[in-house]
Amino acid sequence: MALMPKRVKFRKEFRRVRDRKATKGNYVAYGDYGLQALDGLWLPGKVIEAGRVACQHFLKREGKLFIRVFPDKPISKKPLETRMGTGKADVDYWAARVKAGTMLFEIAGVSEATARSAFARVANKMPCRTRMVTRRIAV
């Protein structure tokens, strides 16, 4: 578990619906290029951290990376070979709620070719389909 909240209101949470389309956080807001998720999923904190490490190892000290998602949803899991019942299990990991279209990472201050190469490495770490996008038309 790499990332998790410092303080929470409730220790555990309902599972809730996962596969929806993103209506916010679905455009490049801070950087020049972004990596967009094309599927809805719970993205574990350690996967976000793996993506960050892969990107920053490639970029070295060039450019600025923005992480647009944060794992604030506790996911509980029963231990193996445990009988059902006796209440909700302990928290196993923390995940970010990612909907189809959510922007996962953004990069600023690098060329398009560099950003594409960096995002290709990040995409390999992601458990979903992704694509690189640029800023939208400004009106």
Next chain:
Amino acid sequence: MKKGPVTLKATLRPKLGSRYAKRAREKGLLPSVVYGHKLDPVAIDIESREAVKHFIAGEKVFTLDFPGRDNSDEGQTVLLKALQFDYLGNNIVHADFARVDLKERVRTKVHVELKGDAKGLKSAGAILIHPTNEIIIECRVMDIPESVTIDVSNLDLNEAITADKVELPTADMKLITDPHAIIAQIVEQKEIVVAEAATVEGAAGVAPEVIGEKERAEKAAAAPGAKPAAGAAGKPAAGAAAKPAAGAAAKPAAKK
């Protein structure tokens, strides 16, 4: 400056709602709305492919080639106010236009282009950040520029260009964006150590603090006549003791 407003072919949208808008999009039309000048809003359809081509080119002012109803929307000059995208940002699904006169002063967003190689970028680890690539200006409709160019060649490390330093093309243009808003900045990229610390913390299995849990536990302990361990320890013990007893008592009774 641009030559003149581009003409867009438009038709009246007779049926409103998402179902009819979807059908219009399938036919290659873009559902839009025209409002302003204290007249009723009018729902229209425009040719999607042609309109998007102009939007991408940065056009903002259009003339509507619109048969119109009995109102005076035929040949109306309009300003592009907003665009709506689908969830992936692939397609434009709706456009908002405001009725304007060419000599009217309006507020609009203008794209900012950075020109030149900043001298601060030559030092190791320096990166150019531009938090926003647009500024809001007030000007006459006919004077709306396609973009505003800023020269960043003299920008050094840890220096920034704010919105008030942007030179607007004509003197009667007024900057509406916050004058202190940073348009371009050169900062030194530092290695992130915070996340590594978080990793170590996470590995140790530290659970996040639950808001108000401490206070609740303290209150329960301080309350007169409270159970000795009212917290987490109290519940299972009470439950474990109570359940078998209740079960043992109830079952034989039921058999009889």
